[in-house]
Amino acid sequence: MGRYIILGESIASDVSPDNYRGIYRSHAYPHLSIQENERMMELCIKYLDIAGANSAWDNGVKLEDFSMNDLKILADFHKRYINPQFEIIYYDYVESCPNGMEFIGIDIAGEGGHSIIGGGFFVNNSEPEDNNHYYISKGLSQYFLSKLNKYGLFFEREVVDICLGILKEWEFLFPGWLEKLSWRKFYLYIMK
Secondary structure (H helix, E strand, O other), rough: OOOOEEEEEEEEOOOOOOOOOOOOOOEEEOOOOHHHHHHHHHHHHHHHHHHOOHHHHHHEEEEOOHHHHHHHHHHHHHHHHHOOOOOOEEEEOOOOOOOOOOEEEEEEEEOOEOOOOOOOOOOOOOHHHHOOOOOHHHHHHHHHHEEEEEOOEEHHHHHHHHHHHHHHHHHOOOOOOOOOOOOEEEEEEEEE
């Protein structure tokens, strides 16, 4: 079963696509402006207690633990007073669009939410003499970047499967270059 999460700006904005709206973004947090508002502080602490109590794969909340109304209030406060990029995201590991949500794409992330797209895997700033996999990496980057949609995410399921297959082989081809993680698909939805 999927979860709702409040996300803001990209954690790695210097290497993620400009339009990236995936899973590797800042979370709602008790910012100074929240600390001055008792109701928001209560909501934020409750949200973080529930969202953080899950495993690294399952950050976020279920509606039986945290109401949609409270999610909207907390997200709106973050959007208004902290950063306009904050929004409610619903994610799942299978396609399962809840009512009132719109599918925006698929992200690939490892445990803890480190995204291949948002973490800059497809951005290669190195020069050919810096490493022996430059040309392979550059070709893959050009291919996969061309497959991103307007949200900086994959839209085609086949492309995601190809990317996951390459990630499985990458450690074998270039040991130690890519952090060895279990990669998963995250189907992402936003409020309509």
